[in-house]
Amino acid sequence: MWQVIKSVLAAFFGVQKDSRRRSDFEHGKPIVFIATGVVMALIMVGLVVSVAMMAAG
Amino acid sequence: MAPKLPPKAPLEHGNSITGGASAHEGEHHYRSGPLRWLLTTNHKEIGTLYLIFSLSMFMVGGIMALVVRLELFQPGLQMVQPEFFNQMTTMHGLIMIFGAVMPGFVGLANWMVPLQVGAPDMALPRLNNFSFWLLPIAFVLLLSTLLMPGGGPNFGWTSYAPLSTTYAPPSTTFFIFSLHMAGISSILGAINIIATILNLRAPGMRLMDMTLFVWTWLITAFLLIAVMPVLAGVLTMMLLDINFGTSFFNAAGGGDPVLFQHLFWFFGHPEVYIMILPAFGIVSVIVPTFARKPLFGYSSMVYATASIAVLSFTVWAHHMFSVGLPLVAELFFMYATMLIAVPTGVKVFNWIATLFRGSITFETAMLFALAFIVLFSIGGFSGLMLAIAPADFQYHDTYFVVAHFHYVLVPGAVFSIMAAVYYWLPKWTGHYPDERLGRWHFWLSVIGVNLLFFPMHFAGLAGMPRRIPDYALQFADFNMASSIGGFLFGFSQLLFIWVIVKCVRGGVKAPARSWDGATDLEWTVPSPAPLHTFETPPDMRRIES
Amino acid sequence: MRKVLVLAVMVVAIAGLQRNALASDWNMPVGVTEISRSVYSLHMLIFWICVVIGVVVFGAMFYSLFRYRRSKGAKAAHFHEHTTVEVFWTTIPLLILVAMAVPATATLKEMYDTSESDLDVLITGHQWRWQYEYLGEGVSFFSNLSTPSAQIEGEAPKDEHYLLEVDQPLVLPVDRKVRFLTTSADVIHSWWVPAFAVKKDAMPGFINEAWTRIEEPGIYRGQCAELCGRNHGFMPVVVHAMEQDDFDAWLAERKQQAASAANSVDREWKMDELMAQGEKVYSTICAACHQAEGQGLPPTFPALAGNQALMDDLEKHIGVVLNGVSETAMPAFSGTLNPVDIAAVITYERNAWGNETGDVIQPSDIQARLSSE
Structure with missing residues (x-):
C-alpha cells in the first residue's frame, strides 16, 4: 500500500522512475491506484482548504 | 498490473507484424458510393470522416473569426451590428471547441489508436458510426439558429445565465439540443476509445508499452465521460428555466446565477484538459521520431497525465475569481491552480530533454510540434499569471484572457492536430506531403498566429474587455495588428487544404516506415494503410527486447 | 562567456524597453490606490519570473535544436530518464510559485477587507447603463454612454475619450474608503476601473462588495467587463474623484436637485x-x-x-x-x-x-x- 501511495504522490508531483512504473504495472491493480488517487486528491483538497482557512485568518 | 489482454490468437509468425497483407479477403462486399460513407463501420473511414468534418468546421469557425476581426479592424461599427457580432463570437467559440478541436482529436484517435495498439478496428464499430453522424446533424442544427428569428446564440460560448436563459433569443432551445447531441457523440466516442484500448491491445502489449498518444487519449476519454454529463445537466437546467418555468439560475425565483458558473466550469476546466492532453500525446510521439531518441521521462508523463485527470476537477473556480466568492474559496482555488499548473507545465522540459543530444531533422510535422512547444509555453506563462487571484481582477474578461486561451488552443491544440496530419499523412495516403508547401504553410501560420494573438496581451493589459464589437481609441493599433494577423493565419489554411488534397492525389511514395525515426506499431503496416489491418494481431511479446 | 554577455545585454535591453514603452499603453496601469500598486507589482513580479523561465527553457531548446541537427552530423544518444533532474526542474518552479502565493494572499486579504468604510455606493448594472446610489444620502442617478451614435457609425470624427465618456460620472471623494456594493437589475455585468484594480461582477439578486481609497483627484475610466448583451461594449464607467470639500458641495447640489424634482411632480x-x-x-x-x-x-x-x-x-x-x-x-x-x-x-x-x-x-x-x- 505504501508503494501505491508513493506512486500516487509521484503522479501528483509529475515525476516517476521507469523501474517504479514497471513494478506498478506488473504487480498493482488499476482500481487500487485509481481509488488511492481519488482519496489522495480529497486529502490534498482538505489540506489546501485548511491552508486557505489559516491564510484567511 | 494485470491488464486484460485479448485471448492470444494463434499467430502466423511469418506475417504477423504486417497484418494488413492478408486483408483483401474481407473487402469484396464493401459498398460504393455515398452510402458507403454513411454506413461505414471501418475505423479508418470514420476517422477520415471525423477529420474532414473537423477541417470543415475549422473553416466555418474561422470565417466567423474573420467577421469578428474585420469588425475590430478599426474603432467604430462598420461591418456588422453588435447583436450579430455577439452571435459570431459565440458561434466561433462553440464551433471551434465542439466542432473542430474535439472531433479533430477523435478523428486522429479513430485512425491511430487501433493502429498503435495493434487492433483490427475500434471495439464498437457501429457505435462509432453513430457517434460520428450525430455531429453533422448537431452542427447543422446549431448553424441553422443563425437564420432563426432573433438570431443564434449571442451570449458567449460560456452561456452565462440569465443572459442565456431569461434574456436569450428564442433559438436557444435548439442550441441546447444541438450541444446535447454533440455531448452524446463525445461520450459514445470516449466509451469506444476506452473499450478499444483496454480490450483490443495486441497480445503481449501491456498498458505500460502504449504510446503516449494512446495513453493521453485513454485518460482524455475518462475525462469526457466524467464531464460531458455535467454539461448536459447544466444545459438541461437552462432548458427547464427557459421553457418550463423553473428558476435554477433566476434569482427572482430563488435561484442563483453563480450556480450556473460553478456547474459550467466544473465541466469547463476538465474540458480544457480534454483539448490539450491528446496534443501532449501527439507531440510526445512526433518529437522522439524526429529527434531519433526515445521520449525523455515516459513514466513521468504517464503518471502526470493520470493525476491531471483527477486534479483537474479541483480548480474550476479560477475562472470565477470576480463573481464574489468568499475569501477562503478564492485562496483555495488560487493555491490549487498554482500547485497543479507546475507539474503539468514542466512536461515541456521533458520534450526539450528529448531534443537534447538527439539527431534532429525539421520535417513539417516536427516544425509544428516545435512551434507547439514554444507557443503553448507562452500560453502556459500567461496561465500562471492568471492564477494569481489579485492580479486576475485586472486580467479577467479582458483580451489578456483571450490571448491566453488562444495561445493554448490555436498554436497549442490546433498546431498539434496539424503536426499529426503532416506526420500521419504518409500512412493515410501512401504519399509524403509536399515539404515545400508544408514549410510555407508552417511559416505563414506561425507568423500569422503570433501577429494575431500576441498584441491581444497588450490590448488586455491596457484595459480592453473581451466580447466588445467596438473599442476605445487607445486599443486601435493592437486590434489592427491582430486583424492583419488573423487574415494572414486564416488564408494560410487554404494552403493546408491544398497540401492535403495534393497529398491524397499523389506525391512521393511513402514506405511502411515513412519516417526513419518512427518506432510505433502503425509504421509496420503498409502505406497507405489498407482498409483492414491487424486482422491477425501482431505478437508484441516477440518485439519487446 | 560571450553567450552570457549577449544574454545580459538582452535582459537589460528588455528591461529598458519595459520602462519606456510598456509603462504606458502597453501594460497594466499602476493605478492610483495602494491596492492597484500591489496588484501591479504582483503582475510585474510574475511576469519577470515567466520571462526568466522562458529565457532559460527556450534557450535550452534552441541550443539543442541548433547543436544537435542531423545535418551537422549529430548522432542520437539513447538516455530517456533522469529522475533527479526531473525532480529538480519540477521543484524549482513549484517553490517559486509557493513564494508568489505569499504576497498574493496578502493583497487578496486587503481587497476583501471592506470594513469601516466612509462612504457606501450601491452600483446597479442595467442593460446598458450603470446606476449609482449614495446610500443614506438620497442621491441616485443613471450613468449613460454619452458618445454620440454618429461617432460610432463613423459619420463624425471620434473624440479622445470615444466610448469611455458618460453623461453623469460617479463622483467620489479622495482619501476616503469607499465601499462599492454591486448588483444587477437584469443580467450579469461587471464593474471595472483599472486604475483602482477593482473589478466586481454585478449579479442579479445578489450583492457583492469591493472597496477603494483613491489617492489622487482625477477622472478614471473603465468598462463593463462581463458580456451583458447587445450593448455590452457601450456601458463605460467614469469616476470623477475630487477633494472632500468639492465632493460635499457636489453632493449638496444633487440633493437640492432631487428635492426640486420631487416638487415638480404635483x-x-x-x-x-x-x-x-x-x-x-x-x-x-x-x-x-x-x-x-x-x-x-x-x-x-x-x-x-x-x-x-x-x-x-x-x-x-x-x-x-x-x-x-x-x-x-x-x-x-x-x-x-x-x-x-x-x-x-x-x-x-x-x-x-x-x-x-x-x-x-x-x-x-x-x-x-x-x-x-
Missing part, C-alpha cells in the same frame, strides 16, 4: 413639456432596445411604433413600464425612474413615430399609482 404638466422630457428619457433609457424610431428589434425587443395592441390599452402600457414584463428583458422602472420621467416617457411613446393617441399622462397620476402599490 404640478400640471403640459403635453409639449412631457414630450420634450420624454424624448430625452427615451433616448437614454429605452432606445437601446426599442431603437431610436421605436421600431424595436423583434422578436426579442418588440416595436413600439405602430404597436396597436399597446396603444389601445393605456393601463397595460403604464403597467409594463412600472412593473416590467417577467421572463423578458423589460425591467420594472418604478424603482429606478422618477414619476416625472415615467409619465413623460409614456406620453412620448404614445405620441411619437405616428402613434397619435393624444394621451397625456400626468406625473401626479404616476405618483398616486406608485404610492398605492
